[in-house]
Amino acid sequence: MASSLPLPLNPNSPQIPRHSSTPTSSTSSSSIRCLAVTLGVGIGVGLAVAPHLAKQRNWVAQSLRDVCAQRKRAPSYFWGPLACLSLATEVSQMEKTKTTVEPNTGVSFPSVFYETKQLAGVGVRKKSILGLKNINVYAFGVYVDENSLKEKLVDKYGKMSVTELKDSKEFYEDVIGNDLSLTVRLEIVYGKLSIGSVRSAFEESIGSRLQKFSGSQNKELLQRFTSQFKDDHKLPRGTKIHITRFPGHILQTKIDEKEVGSIQSQLLCRSLFDLYIGEDPLDKQAKEKIGVGLASLLSQ
Structure with missing residues (x-):
């Protein structure tokens, strides 16, 4: 069937040559x-x-x-x-749909989160019961914005190897202390966890770090953070908590994608991320994996 082309406005203008449907x-x-x-x-x-x-x-x-x-x-x-x-x-x-599985819990973490965040590594938070048994409380993944990481640290660490960086105390301190975009994603795996238990755990773990970094207890700052976890929040297995540092050292907390609070405090941001990649992390093996992930992104 012959196809038709629109006529040119000027009948004297040159015609566009037609292409044969059968190539030579x-x-x-x-x-x-x-x-x-x-x-x-x-x-x-x-x-x-x-x-x-x-x-x-x-x-x-x-x-x-x-x-x-x-x-x-x-x-x-x-x-x-x-x-x-x-x-x-x-x-x-x-x-975008790739995942990494935390081996102790079977929880899957997407390799890309919030479009720009890259997964650096995963781990698990365990809790001892009466010194007799360890239970898995939640799995966690640490994410970083690659552009933010490079903007803050590539000049200082860009020429160092992954092996050098993962063992560098100063590197972790700079990741924790600088105003770069980090997210820790927690997924609850212990079905009987109460919101009160979460508050108590953060009061103990973050409270000790506030004291370590500032020399004082900072009770008001600690209370502002822990009060975000209100009694009406339920934490069944599979609940996801996202804690993100935004520019200006703003720490935002979400529970199942619902924002429950934001606090501007460099000290609080530093104390929170020190839990996962600081000197005394919740999961030492996870810290090493996260360090490798961060160093690999920085060296790309």
Whole structure:
């Protein structure tokens, strides 16, 4: 069926030449070469970005077969760029849906959080009962904004190796003390945890760090933070608590994505994140993994 083109406003103006629906042998050969090069670049980029994705090669192979089949029904110049765009989109989506599992609890943490936050590492908060048994209270993941991390620390640490950084006390202190964007994501795994227990745990752990860093108890500041965990909040298994440092040393707390409070205090921010990557962390193995994650992001 012949296709129609809109008539030009000026009948004397030159007509746009129509393309034949059947390409010449030279055009077809050139198109195939362009298609192969274009797809090769797209596939190379995709595989370099996500070499760990086990199903990707099968997906790419199927995409190539689909592209070759579709090439017979449409102009060849159309399918090469479309295939690359589709492949890049697929790889991007796979990256966003990647997760890391905390091995002690089985809790999964997304590798990307709030669009820009990268997962540095995961761990677990355990509590001893009468000195006889340890229970898993919550799993946690520490996230960092890569741009914020580099902006604050790349000049000082950019040339150091991952091994050097993960063992550097000064590096952790700078991550904790600088006004860079950090989030700790907690997921409750102990089904009988009460909000009162959470308040008491933070009063003890953060209270001791406020004292350590400032030389005083800072009872008012501690009370402002712990009072965010009100009695009407229920904490069934699976509840998620997000505590984020925003620019200006503003510490925001959310329970299941509902904001329960924000406090501006460099001392409080430092004390909170010291729980996870400070000198005496809640999970020492997790601190090392988080350190490797932070150092790896900084060196990229």
